[in-house]
Amino acid sequence: MAYASGQLPTSDVDHTYTSTGLNHRKLLMWVFLSSDCMFFGALIATYMVYRGQSLIGPYPIDIIDVPITTISTFVLLCSSFAMVQALAATNRNDQKGIQIWLLATAFMGLIFIGFQAYEFNLFLGEGLRIDTNLFGTTFFTLTGFHGAHVTLGIVWLLILFVMGRKGRLGPASALDVELAGLYWHFVDIVWIVIFTLLYLIGGFDAGPTAGLLIEPSLLAFPT
Amino acid sequence: MSTHPPEHHESRHPTFKQYATIAIILFAITAVEFLIIVPEGLKGSGVVIAPLVALSAVKFAIVIMFYMHLKFDNRLLGSVFLTGLVLAFMAGGAVLALFGSFQPTPREFAAANAVAYTHLVEGDGHEEVELEHPVHEITSDGGTEMVVEEPTGGADLVAQGQAIFTGSGGCLACHAVEGIASGMLGPDLTHIGTDAATRKPETSAHDYITESIKEPEAFVATDVERANPGIMTSALTSSLSDADVEALVDFLLAQK
């Protein structure tokens, strides 16, 4: 590379130059999602370690309602579809489409949260609290943190919706919508894992597993 | 079943139709997952685990690659994400393995012998905390006793004895009985049913075992492996009721 003798070699790239050609924020979002995999991984591992180890009920098979949760899973998947439509609308500068699809995504997210709230309430009514047994502890913690992620996503989407109404979203700011989309889809795929493990597979766990040799009644826990 | 939507080449943004196809595929997979566990025999059975996990993995991959656009984006982003994902699986899997495969967990013993927090000695700076579901009660002389229902007596004393041996009695911590317990501190009791009669002169097997439980210091057998004086004391067994001891003796006599 030729440069003037006795001088420091310089380049004339402009301020948008990046070493990879990627936008900083997009790279950041993927690094964040990678990190969030570890967060949910640890929570899911805790759930899996404690499967079947609750000393007293209610147990999953008593109260987990797979059909209802399947519906809420459909809703969340649907919301991901709405999210990609919102991004597509942003890219083609379809202002009305931006608002509709963003609102739709947030709305479906809210319905999902509604299902979660209903389920939590149901379980509380059946006597399953976060401190009742290991199932309650791990279930509420894991799904609670997932729900918190969804809620933060809904707030983000609603803020974007407001910005859309003010005409501040368009092809030039598509990245803002794309970042929200990446976060939203991530929250969706975490739910896919949770749904499979806690509901489709773990939803039929009944009572302590064979490893436990003590009759719960001997320990005088009220059932 | 095809999971490949129509390829899009130059356009970074798939059409509505392409996205809708993907959405329908995702719905279909979810429906199949639901249907898999509808039959009663398959609910909670081990055989559905692999198909369910596989189907979920497919959904997972489809959302990542198409909705999150990773298939068409810079490969660095995929590597970044995959690092966290793979690590989460492997570390999580390792922790699970460490909890399950290599050694029975000490959880059963701990759960059976967990000391109620109300048991703590006064005056050492710790507050006494009442557990809602106490495992032990404080008895009138300041000792503790397992909150245990009296055995209903009669039927299956041996099974009750086994439950006490491996549970509230805590015998499994030190003694081994093949297939039931593997304690390594005290003598192996796998054949104690036959051996007991020969241990102490002029003492029946029944009486010998009863004395060994209630007053272990009274007689320590010589030339029995790991029979060392001073380790098992009557304090260890004082919380057992007579009915408990009866059940234990029955159980041990059955170990021929």
Next chain:
Amino acid sequence: MATATDVIARPASASGLWSWITTVDHKRIGILYGVTAFMFFLLAGVEAGVIRMQLAVPDNTLVSPDVFNQMFTMHATAMIFMAIMPMGAAFFNYIIPLAIGARDVAFPRLNAFSYWTFLFGALLIHTSFVVQQVPDAGWFSYANLTEKPFSTGLGIDFWALGLQVLGVASLAAAFNFVVTIINMRAPGMSLMRMPLFVWMTLITSILLVLAFPVITVGLIELTFDRLFGTNFFNTAGGGDPILWQHLFWVFGHPEVYILILPAMGIVSEVLPTFSKKPLFGYPVVVFSGIVIGIMGWMVWSHHMFTVGLGPVANSVFTITTMLIAVPTGVKIFNWIGTMWGGSIDFKTPMLFALGFIALFIVGGLSGVSHAVSPSDAQQQDTYYIVAHIHYVLFGGSIMGIFSGIYYWFPKMTGRLMNEGLGKLNFWLMFVGMNITFFPMHFLGLNGMPRRIYTYTSDYGWDWLNLLASAGYFVLFAGVAVFLINFIKSVKNGQVSGHDPWDAPGLEWTIASPPPVYNFAKVPQVVGLDHYWLVKRRAEAEGNPITGPEAYVDPETIHMPNTSYWPIVTAFGALVLAAGFLVEFPWPYIKFPIPFIGGIIAFIGVLGWSLEPAAPEAHHGSEAHH
């Protein structure tokens, strides 16, 4: 275009307290990190002093057992999370953009946020002293000692919540550096032309990003057990305390590599500079660092050899732990190879780097002996482990950090630190460190357990303990000499010029201290050890480079504006965490304060997002995180 935050004017001052509070300049943030971390280093050193004075003689009653427990807990927690890690962060902040030819980090406000969150988290944990409810269960706080009935009071809550806040700070910084290093290198600086310190920072940041979420989950579970009566680690409820150990050490082991890799990076820069020879086997050293980062995830249960995982688990982790010594050994050979045949200049930075190598080898050797689980069964929880820890962390990380301080002080201040005092500092610390910690190998093998507040003469540990405690004073003197040197040199040190060491890195091409914009023109990197190549070519052509890059008017270069949203958001995070310390006797919401903290944090994030990164909008990228 109008922004929501136009109502309150964006801060614009360049001097004074307010300018420091709203700064987003990586150099200032680096200084903030460094000064703050050093203060906690001193505080943790005082706690170490209390420990050593209590243990100097048998049957001592200098402090009660409870206070002793608090001392070793806070000493370790502060040293690890509030001294070593943030001192590393100080260097990442100050040096990385300079070393890669950038004008700042990728996310300047996130950078500021990470500093304020660190400060607030550190203050939160130390508030425990003010209310006399200090954490006392060890820096790893094993369950179920940490559960409510056994640890009443707020000590463990301070620890867990403070650590969560510190974790947010570390994560924020790590995210920033991963993106900065991957995405903001000057043209021509491919990955294999990056300085070693930059490589080690990248690997450290990746480890941080992946490890901290695991401890976050562990801390959440511990906090839930203590506050909400869950059963994560409560055996009576079916939980298992071993799960805490797994979660902690899955984080904890990568954490120790987070602690040592930056120091290794510093040493890998100092050795070539003062041997006047390029780093021997640069690709191999890079590769070893990567391998250490990866293998660091496969060894965590060596902290749990005596827990009863079983012979198979113990064997697997013995093997992986012994294997991880290999890449470290490779690095050591490469460092020696760097010096071999070089023209060694024994300036203070070089002395500290050499001290690092010698002492880290000792620590590594004792580490290999605990890798083998049967011998670890004897060593675990004895002073042998304490010796190992301090050889690798003091002899390793701290020595490396001091090397970096002496090396980069001229760049940051424009003055050299005093060589005479520097050498005195080094020798006092080197000798003091050995007097204090070498006897602990013997104490440990002779059976002295860790975390005991006193011992009797019957054990024969007396004079070794006295020796170790005497060593503390030598260390104390060393640190005192350092402080004197630092303060004197900041004020009156000999002017250093832009390149006092004839070093190879990009940071030496610019003035000392650097102008606010770092580089007037974005550099074009011509190879590994770029500046050496440029200087040697210039000399060969008869046009030696005699000065730094020419100064230009800062007004002509746009730099990120100051902002107060980072500190507002950090404050929100603090209130959110600290709120869990105060329980209200209300029916449904026992902890209302965290909600307030959440709202403050939300407002902070909102203001942050809506505030443009620059006063004039750039290509429509308004919302900025």
